[in-house]
Amino acid sequence: xxxxxxxxxxxxxxxxxxxxxxxxxxxxxxxxxxxxxxxxxxxxxxxxxxxxxxxxxxxxxxxxxxxxxxxxxxxxxxxxxxxxxxxxxxxxxxxxxxxxxxxx
Numbered sequence: 001x002x003x004x005x006x007x008x009x010x011x012x013x014x015x016x017x018x019x020x021x022x023x024x025x026x027x028x029x030x031x032x033x034x035x036x037x038x039x040x041x042x043x044x045x046x047x048x049x050x051x052x053x054x055x056x057x058x059x060x061x062x063x064x065x066x067x068x069x070x071x072x073x074x075x076x077x078x079x080x081x082x083x084x085x086x087x088x089x090x091x092x093x094x095x096x097x098x099x100x101x102x103x104x
Contacts, residue, residue, distance in 0.1 A: 023057065034052040037083060059081050
């Protein structure tokens, strides 16, 4: 069992410090996922990779209902969370632009 999986299990079992120990181990991979997601969605001009990683990680550790089976599952859920964040961001951005053009 990898260190990441062990920390995910520890967090699931109530170890409140596991999330703090987990972040340094997963940060680089989350950054790579975020970079790919941003390139795919073409919003990298207005939202940066680091901000996306931080927002996704906060959502992931706040949702105690989700139990991650292993590191693969954790990264898959992370990628999905980032996609949802980007879709929401794009919707808000489009709505804002529509509001600006509609008021003139």
